[in-house]
Amino acid sequence: QRSTVIITGASSGVGLYTAKALADTDQWDLVMACRNIEKTENAAQEVGIPKDRYTIIPIDLANFDSVREFVNSFRQTGKSLDALVCNAAVYMPILKEPKRNPDGYELTVATNHLGHFLLCNLLLEDLKQSSSPNPRVVILGTVTANRKELGGKIPIPAPPDLGDLKGFEEGFKPPISMINGKKFKPGKAYKDSKLCNVLTMRELHRRYHDQTGITFNSLYPGCVAESPLFRNHYSLFQKIFPWFQKKITGGYISEEEAGKRVAAVVKDPEYNQSGAYWSWGNRQKKDRKSFVQEMSPEASDEAKAERLWELSEKLVGLK
Ligand code: NDP
Numbered sequence: 001q002r003s004t005v006i007i008t009g010a011s012s013g014v015g016l017y018t019a020k021a022l023a024d025t026d027q028w029d030l031v032m033a034c035r036n037i038e039k040t041e042n043a044a045q046e047v048g049i050p051k052d053r054y055t056i057i058p059i060d061l062a063n064f065d066s067v068r069e070f071v072n073s074f075r076q077t078g079k080s081l082d083a084l085v086c087n088a089a090v091y092m093p094i095l096k097e098p099k100r101n102p103d104g105y106e107l108t109v110a111t112n113h114l115g116h117f118l119l120c121n122l123l124l125e126d127l128k129q130s131s132s133p134n135p136r137v138v139i140l141g142t143v144t145a146n147r148k149e150l151g152g153k154i155p156i157p158a159p160p161d162l163g164d165l166k167g168f169e170e171g172f173k174p175p176i177s178m179i180n181g182k183k184f185k186p187g188k189a190y191k192d193s194k195l196c197n198v199l200t201m202r203e204l205h206r207r208y209h210d211q212t213g214i215t216f217n218s219l220y221p222g223c224v225a226e227s228p229l230f231r232n233h234y235s236l237f238q239k240i241f242p243w244f245q246k247k248i249t250g251g252y253i254s255e256e257e258a259g260k261r262v263a264a265v266v267k268d269p270e271y272n273q274s275g276a277y278w279s280w281g282n283r284q285k286k287d288r289k290s291f292v293q294e295m296s297p298e299a300s301d302e303a304k305a306e307r308l309w310e311l312s313e314k315l316v317g318l319k
Pocket of ligand 1: 061
Protein backbone atom coordinates (compact mmCIF):
# COMPACT_ATOMS: atom_id res chain seq x y z
CA GLN A 1 0.00 0.00 0.00
CA ARG A 2 1.21 3.48 -0.90
CA SER A 3 1.83 6.27 1.60
CA THR A 4 0.08 9.64 1.28
CA VAL A 5 1.83 13.00 1.22
CA ILE A 6 0.28 16.47 1.20
CA ILE A 7 2.36 19.06 -0.69
CA THR A 8 1.40 22.74 -0.56
CA GLY A 9 2.10 24.86 -3.63
CA ALA A 10 2.52 21.84 -5.91
CA SER A 11 1.33 23.77 -8.97
CA SER A 12 4.82 24.97 -9.92
CA GLY A 13 8.52 25.03 -9.16
CA VAL A 14 9.94 22.99 -6.31
CA GLY A 15 6.55 21.71 -5.12
CA LEU A 16 5.58 20.37 -8.54
CA TYR A 17 8.89 18.55 -8.98
CA THR A 18 8.73 17.18 -5.45
CA ALA A 19 5.36 15.71 -6.38
CA LYS A 20 6.83 14.28 -9.56
CA ALA A 21 9.84 12.74 -7.78
CA LEU A 22 7.61 11.08 -5.15
CA ALA A 23 5.14 9.81 -7.76
CA ASP A 24 8.06 8.32 -9.72
CA THR A 25 8.95 6.05 -6.77
CA ASP A 26 5.53 4.39 -7.11
CA GLN A 27 5.22 4.38 -3.30
CA TRP A 28 3.42 7.65 -2.76
CA ASP A 29 -0.03 9.03 -3.47
CA LEU A 30 -0.10 12.80 -3.69
CA VAL A 31 -2.46 15.37 -2.33
CA MET A 32 -1.62 18.58 -4.14
CA ALA A 33 -2.77 21.47 -1.91
CA CYS A 34 -3.09 24.40 -4.29
CA ARG A 35 -5.08 27.56 -4.90
CA ASN A 36 -5.50 27.16 -8.65
CA ILE A 37 -6.98 23.76 -9.54
CA GLU A 38 -6.81 24.08 -13.32
CA LYS A 39 -3.19 25.25 -13.28
CA THR A 40 -2.27 22.36 -10.97
CA GLU A 41 -4.08 19.81 -13.16
CA ASN A 42 -2.22 21.06 -16.24
CA ALA A 43 1.11 21.12 -14.41
CA ALA A 44 0.67 17.56 -13.11
CA GLN A 45 -0.08 16.32 -16.62
CA GLU A 46 2.78 18.27 -18.15
CA VAL A 47 5.39 16.64 -15.91
CA GLY A 48 3.73 13.24 -16.40
CA ILE A 49 2.29 12.36 -13.00
CA PRO A 50 -0.17 9.48 -13.59
CA LYS A 51 -3.79 10.59 -13.18
CA ASP A 52 -4.67 7.97 -10.58
CA ARG A 53 -1.84 9.05 -8.29
CA TYR A 54 -2.87 12.56 -7.32
CA THR A 55 -5.79 14.42 -5.82
CA ILE A 56 -5.97 18.19 -5.94
CA ILE A 57 -7.62 19.86 -2.95
CA PRO A 58 -8.02 23.65 -2.92
CA ILE A 59 -6.28 25.75 -0.29
CA ASP A 60 -5.47 29.43 0.01
CA LEU A 61 -2.84 29.57 2.74
CA ALA A 62 -3.40 33.28 3.27
CA ASN A 63 -7.02 32.62 4.19
CA PHE A 64 -7.34 30.68 7.44
CA ASP A 65 -10.95 29.62 6.76
CA SER A 66 -9.69 28.06 3.55
CA VAL A 67 -6.93 26.23 5.46
CA ARG A 68 -9.54 24.77 7.80
CA GLU A 69 -11.77 23.79 4.86
CA PHE A 70 -8.80 22.08 3.24
CA VAL A 71 -8.27 19.95 6.34
CA ASN A 72 -11.96 18.97 6.38
CA SER A 73 -11.88 18.07 2.68
CA PHE A 74 -8.72 16.03 3.18
CA ARG A 75 -10.33 14.11 6.05
CA GLN A 76 -13.34 13.35 3.87
CA THR A 77 -11.11 11.47 1.45
CA GLY A 78 -10.50 8.89 4.20
CA LYS A 79 -6.80 8.77 3.38
CA SER A 80 -4.25 8.36 6.15
CA LEU A 81 -1.57 11.04 6.26
CA ASP A 82 2.08 10.00 6.27
CA ALA A 83 3.94 13.17 5.31
CA LEU A 84 3.29 16.89 4.96
CA VAL A 85 5.46 19.20 2.85
CA CYS A 86 5.05 22.92 3.58
CA ASN A 87 6.39 24.36 0.35
CA ALA A 88 4.09 27.13 -0.96
CA ALA A 89 5.40 30.68 -0.71
CA VAL A 90 5.08 34.16 -2.12
CA TYR A 91 7.93 36.60 -2.64
CA MET A 92 7.00 40.16 -3.62
CA PRO A 93 10.23 42.13 -3.30
CA ILE A 94 9.22 45.32 -5.11
CA LEU A 95 5.88 46.07 -3.49
CA LYS A 96 5.61 49.65 -2.27
CA GLU A 97 2.75 49.07 0.16
CA PRO A 98 1.94 45.83 1.97
CA LYS A 99 -0.76 43.56 0.59
CA ARG A 100 -2.94 41.98 3.23
CA ASN A 101 -4.96 38.82 3.85
CA PRO A 102 -8.65 38.86 4.95
CA ASP A 103 -7.57 39.38 8.59
CA GLY A 104 -5.46 42.40 7.64
CA TYR A 105 -2.12 40.62 8.11
CA GLU A 106 0.78 41.32 5.75
CA LEU A 107 0.43 38.78 2.93
CA THR A 108 3.96 37.29 2.77
CA VAL A 109 4.03 36.37 6.45
CA ALA A 110 0.35 35.34 6.40
CA THR A 111 0.92 32.94 3.49
CA ASN A 112 4.39 31.55 4.12
CA HIS A 113 4.31 31.37 7.90
CA LEU A 114 0.84 31.73 9.47
CA GLY A 115 -1.06 29.60 6.93
CA HIS A 116 1.47 26.77 7.27
CA PHE A 117 1.58 27.17 11.04
CA LEU A 118 -2.19 26.60 11.19
CA LEU A 119 -2.03 23.72 8.71
CA CYS A 120 0.71 21.93 10.69
CA ASN A 121 -1.22 22.32 13.93
CA LEU A 122 -4.46 20.98 12.45
CA LEU A 123 -2.82 18.06 10.64
CA LEU A 124 -0.80 16.90 13.66
CA GLU A 125 -3.76 14.76 14.69
CA ASP A 126 -3.83 13.06 11.29
CA LEU A 127 -0.07 12.47 11.29
CA LYS A 128 -0.26 10.93 14.76
CA GLN A 129 -2.62 8.32 13.33
CA SER A 130 -0.38 7.46 10.41
CA SER A 131 0.44 3.78 10.07
CA SER A 132 3.87 4.70 8.69
CA PRO A 133 6.75 3.91 11.09
CA ASN A 134 8.18 7.38 10.47
CA PRO A 135 5.72 10.12 9.52
CA ARG A 136 7.39 13.41 8.57
CA VAL A 137 6.75 17.13 8.30
CA VAL A 138 9.14 18.92 5.93
CA ILE A 139 9.16 22.72 5.85
CA LEU A 140 11.08 24.53 3.12
CA GLY A 141 13.66 26.94 4.48
CA THR A 142 16.06 29.16 2.61
CA VAL A 143 19.62 30.37 2.80
CA THR A 144 18.72 34.06 3.08
CA ALA A 145 16.83 33.33 6.31
CA ASN A 146 19.99 31.98 7.97
CA ARG A 147 22.52 34.58 9.02
CA LYS A 148 25.08 31.84 9.64
CA GLU A 149 25.51 31.61 5.87
CA LEU A 150 26.70 34.27 3.43
CA GLY A 151 23.29 34.43 1.73
CA GLY A 152 21.72 35.33 5.07
CA LYS A 153 23.98 38.33 5.58
CA ILE A 154 22.99 40.21 2.42
CA PRO A 155 21.70 43.64 3.49
CA ILE A 156 19.36 44.07 0.49
CA PRO A 157 16.93 45.22 1.77
CA ALA A 158 17.95 43.85 5.22
CA PRO A 159 18.84 40.50 6.77
CA PRO A 160 16.06 38.56 8.51
CA ASP A 161 15.34 39.83 12.01
CA LEU A 162 12.19 39.27 14.04
CA GLY A 163 13.38 41.67 16.74
CA ASP A 164 11.33 41.31 19.89
CA LEU A 165 8.24 40.25 17.87
CA LYS A 166 6.61 43.60 18.64
CA GLY A 167 4.50 43.62 15.46
CA PHE A 168 3.02 40.23 16.39
CA GLU A 169 2.65 41.22 20.05
CA GLU A 170 0.57 44.20 18.98
CA GLY A 171 -1.81 42.16 16.81
CA PHE A 172 -0.12 42.50 13.36
CA LYS A 173 -2.97 44.65 11.95
CA PRO A 174 -2.61 47.91 10.01
CA PRO A 175 -0.58 50.03 10.20
CA ILE A 176 1.73 47.21 11.39
CA SER A 177 3.24 45.21 8.54
CA MET A 178 6.47 43.68 9.88
CA ILE A 179 6.95 41.12 12.65
CA ASN A 180 9.41 43.42 14.43
CA GLY A 181 6.91 46.27 14.14
CA LYS A 182 9.25 48.38 12.01
CA LYS A 183 9.07 49.88 8.52
CA PHE A 184 7.68 47.74 5.63
CA LYS A 185 10.43 46.06 3.61
CA PRO A 186 8.89 43.43 1.33
CA GLY A 187 12.10 41.48 0.63
CA LYS A 188 12.78 41.29 4.34
CA ALA A 189 9.20 40.13 5.00
CA TYR A 190 10.04 37.07 2.86
CA LYS A 191 13.25 36.34 4.79
CA ASP A 192 11.43 36.84 8.09
CA SER A 193 8.66 34.46 7.01
CA LYS A 194 11.20 31.78 6.09
CA LEU A 195 12.96 32.26 9.43
CA CYS A 196 9.55 31.70 11.05
CA ASN A 197 9.26 28.47 9.03
CA VAL A 198 12.49 27.19 10.58
CA LEU A 199 11.53 28.33 14.09
CA THR A 200 8.17 26.57 13.66
CA MET A 201 9.96 23.37 12.64
CA ARG A 202 12.20 23.61 15.74
CA GLU A 203 9.25 24.23 18.04
CA LEU A 204 7.22 21.38 16.49
CA HIS A 205 10.23 19.16 17.13
CA ARG A 206 10.60 20.32 20.75
CA ARG A 207 6.91 19.96 21.55
CA TYR A 208 5.94 16.85 19.65
CA HIS A 209 8.80 14.71 18.43
CA ASP A 210 9.38 12.60 21.55
CA GLN A 211 5.70 12.17 22.20
CA THR A 212 4.61 11.33 18.63
CA GLY A 213 7.69 9.98 16.84
CA ILE A 214 7.00 12.37 13.95
CA THR A 215 10.16 13.72 12.29
CA PHE A 216 10.11 17.48 11.75
CA ASN A 217 12.77 18.97 9.52
CA SER A 218 13.66 21.72 7.05
CA LEU A 219 15.96 22.07 4.11
CA TYR A 220 17.55 24.48 1.71
CA PRO A 221 17.45 22.73 -1.66
CA GLY A 222 19.82 25.17 -3.46
CA CYS A 223 19.10 28.30 -5.47
CA VAL A 224 16.25 27.44 -7.85
CA ALA A 225 16.90 30.66 -9.73
CA GLU A 226 14.53 29.93 -12.63
CA SER A 227 11.48 29.01 -10.58
CA PRO A 228 8.41 31.26 -10.83
CA LEU A 229 9.15 32.46 -7.27
CA PHE A 230 10.91 35.45 -8.80
CA ARG A 231 8.00 36.44 -11.03
CA ASN A 232 7.27 39.53 -8.96
CA HIS A 233 10.82 40.84 -9.29
CA TYR A 234 12.19 43.36 -11.82
CA SER A 235 12.41 41.70 -15.23
CA LEU A 236 16.11 42.55 -15.45
CA PHE A 237 16.66 40.69 -12.17
CA GLN A 238 14.82 37.69 -13.60
CA LYS A 239 17.25 37.64 -16.56
CA ILE A 240 20.45 38.16 -14.62
CA PHE A 241 19.77 36.13 -11.46
CA PRO A 242 19.93 32.62 -13.02
CA TRP A 243 23.12 33.56 -14.89
CA PHE A 244 24.65 34.99 -11.71
CA GLN A 245 23.79 31.86 -9.73
CA LYS A 246 25.11 29.58 -12.47
CA LYS A 247 28.32 31.39 -13.33
CA ILE A 248 29.32 33.39 -10.28
CA THR A 249 28.05 31.83 -7.06
CA GLY A 250 27.60 28.27 -8.38
CA GLY A 251 24.44 28.07 -6.29
CA TYR A 252 22.08 27.29 -9.19
CA ILE A 253 20.02 24.15 -9.15
CA SER A 254 17.22 23.05 -11.49
CA GLU A 255 13.63 22.72 -10.31
CA GLU A 256 13.84 19.01 -11.04
CA GLU A 257 16.94 18.46 -8.90
CA ALA A 258 15.48 20.59 -6.08
CA GLY A 259 12.32 18.46 -6.19
CA LYS A 260 14.42 15.29 -5.90
CA ARG A 261 16.16 16.72 -2.82
CA VAL A 262 12.87 17.57 -1.11
CA ALA A 263 11.53 14.12 -1.99
CA ALA A 264 14.63 12.52 -0.43
CA VAL A 265 14.02 14.43 2.81
CA VAL A 266 10.42 13.17 2.77
CA LYS A 267 11.20 9.49 2.22
CA ASP A 268 14.84 8.42 2.63
CA PRO A 269 15.85 6.74 5.89
CA GLU A 270 18.93 8.95 6.38
CA TYR A 271 16.73 12.03 6.77
CA ASN A 272 14.76 10.80 9.77
CA GLN A 273 16.66 13.08 12.15
CA SER A 274 14.07 15.39 13.72
CA GLY A 275 14.83 19.07 14.30
CA ALA A 276 17.48 19.16 11.55
CA TYR A 277 17.96 21.71 8.79
CA TRP A 278 19.47 20.02 5.74
CA SER A 279 21.59 21.66 3.10
CA TRP A 280 23.67 20.67 0.10
CA GLY A 281 25.79 23.79 0.50
CA ASN A 282 25.82 26.94 -1.58
CA ARG A 283 28.07 25.77 -4.39
CA GLN A 284 26.48 22.89 -6.21
CA LYS A 285 28.62 19.98 -7.26
CA LYS A 286 27.60 16.76 -8.88
CA ASP A 287 26.71 14.04 -6.36
CA ARG A 288 27.30 16.42 -3.49
CA LYS A 289 26.16 14.97 -0.16
CA SER A 290 23.79 16.75 2.17
CA PHE A 291 24.67 17.74 5.72
CA VAL A 292 22.96 19.26 8.74
CA GLN A 293 23.51 23.00 8.38
CA GLU A 294 24.22 25.06 11.47
CA MET A 295 21.61 27.74 12.12
CA SER A 296 21.95 31.35 13.20
CA PRO A 297 21.51 32.23 16.89
CA GLU A 298 18.06 33.68 16.10
CA ALA A 299 16.92 30.53 14.28
CA SER A 300 18.15 28.40 17.21
CA ASP A 301 16.64 30.63 19.90
CA GLU A 302 14.25 28.37 21.84
CA ALA A 303 12.63 31.16 23.80
CA LYS A 304 11.90 33.05 20.59
CA ALA A 305 10.51 29.92 18.91
CA GLU A 306 8.18 29.42 21.86
CA ARG A 307 6.99 33.03 21.93
CA LEU A 308 6.52 33.03 18.14
CA TRP A 309 4.40 29.88 18.53
CA GLU A 310 2.16 31.44 21.19
CA LEU A 311 1.65 34.65 19.24
CA SER A 312 1.00 32.76 16.00
CA GLU A 313 -1.63 30.64 17.77
CA LYS A 314 -3.49 33.82 18.63
CA LEU A 315 -3.15 35.34 15.17
CA VAL A 316 -4.61 32.28 13.40
CA GLY A 317 -7.37 31.81 15.98
CA LEU A 318 -6.14 28.60 17.62
CA LYS A 319 -6.12 30.26 21.06
P1 NDP B 1 7.05 28.98 -6.95
O1 NDP B 1 6.63 30.41 -7.01
O2 NDP B 1 7.35 28.26 -8.20
O3 NDP B 1 5.96 28.13 -6.16
C1 NDP B 1 5.24 28.63 -5.11
C2 NDP B 1 3.98 27.84 -4.94
O4 NDP B 1 3.26 28.38 -3.83
C3 NDP B 1 3.04 27.89 -6.13
O5 NDP B 1 2.48 26.63 -6.30
C4 NDP B 1 2.00 28.90 -5.70
O6 NDP B 1 0.73 28.72 -6.27
C5 NDP B 1 1.92 28.55 -4.22
N1 NDP B 1 1.24 29.57 -3.45
C6 NDP B 1 1.55 30.88 -3.34
N2 NDP B 1 0.65 31.50 -2.56
C7 NDP B 1 -0.24 30.58 -2.15
C8 NDP B 1 -1.40 30.63 -1.34
N3 NDP B 1 -1.85 31.75 -0.78
N4 NDP B 1 -2.08 29.48 -1.13
C9 NDP B 1 -1.66 28.32 -1.69
N5 NDP B 1 -0.58 28.23 -2.48
C10 NDP B 1 0.12 29.35 -2.71
O7 NDP B 1 8.31 29.00 -5.97
P2 NDP B 1 9.44 27.89 -5.65
O8 NDP B 1 9.04 26.59 -6.16
O9 NDP B 1 10.74 28.45 -6.02
O10 NDP B 1 9.39 27.89 -4.05
C11 NDP B 1 8.92 26.81 -3.32
C12 NDP B 1 9.52 26.84 -1.93
O11 NDP B 1 10.93 26.72 -2.02
C13 NDP B 1 9.25 28.11 -1.14
O12 NDP B 1 8.97 27.76 0.19
C14 NDP B 1 10.56 28.86 -1.21
O13 NDP B 1 10.73 29.71 -0.10
C15 NDP B 1 11.54 27.71 -1.21
N6 NDP B 1 12.83 28.02 -1.75
C16 NDP B 1 12.97 28.47 -3.03
C17 NDP B 1 14.24 28.79 -3.52
C18 NDP B 1 14.43 29.29 -4.88
O14 NDP B 1 15.57 29.63 -5.21
N7 NDP B 1 13.41 29.37 -5.72
C19 NDP B 1 15.43 28.62 -2.68
C20 NDP B 1 15.15 28.12 -1.36
C21 NDP B 1 13.91 27.83 -0.94
P3 NDP B 1 0.30 29.44 -7.67
O15 NDP B 1 0.82 28.53 -8.73
O16 NDP B 1 -1.18 29.44 -7.58
O17 NDP B 1 0.92 30.80 -7.69
